[in-house]
Amino acid sequence: MNKKLADAINTQLNYEIESAHVYLAMQGYVATLGLEGFENWLGIQYQEELAHAKKFIMFMNERGARVEIRGFENPRNDFESLLEVFEVSLKHEKGVTDRINNLMKIAHELNDYASISFLQWFVDEQVEEEDNFQKLIDKIKMVSDGGGLYHLDKDLATRVFVDPNAQQ
């Protein structure tokens, strides 16, 4: 694989692990609020980010590119509110989308069709990620009373991890 693209993908796979840490820290914050459903949901999000990193690692290995694991920034551990957790998450995911789009741009410049095909999965995944967080923000804003939040929390307790790498 072209070195510029391999380096950029390597940076991204490290960022996916960093994203996992971001959601793990958020899970710790919501645990202090006693919201077990949100705790579950963010724990699944953590697993998803690690699965994204794994997906990039498998691709790099398949293409004969060397994976290099680096150190990570400290995630944010404290928040003002449940709503802020998800507003920060949506902003984070929009940043990830920009990064994926940039990888796709490099792959196009290089006419690397295998990478274009591979990266399309992440382009589609980011549409879903942004939609998930936007919908949760809308729902959190909708539930003004404790009863509503109780039911939303119960809903989120049902999220289960589906390994994207096992679906192929």
Ligand SMILES: [Fe+2]
């Ligand atoms: Fe991700």
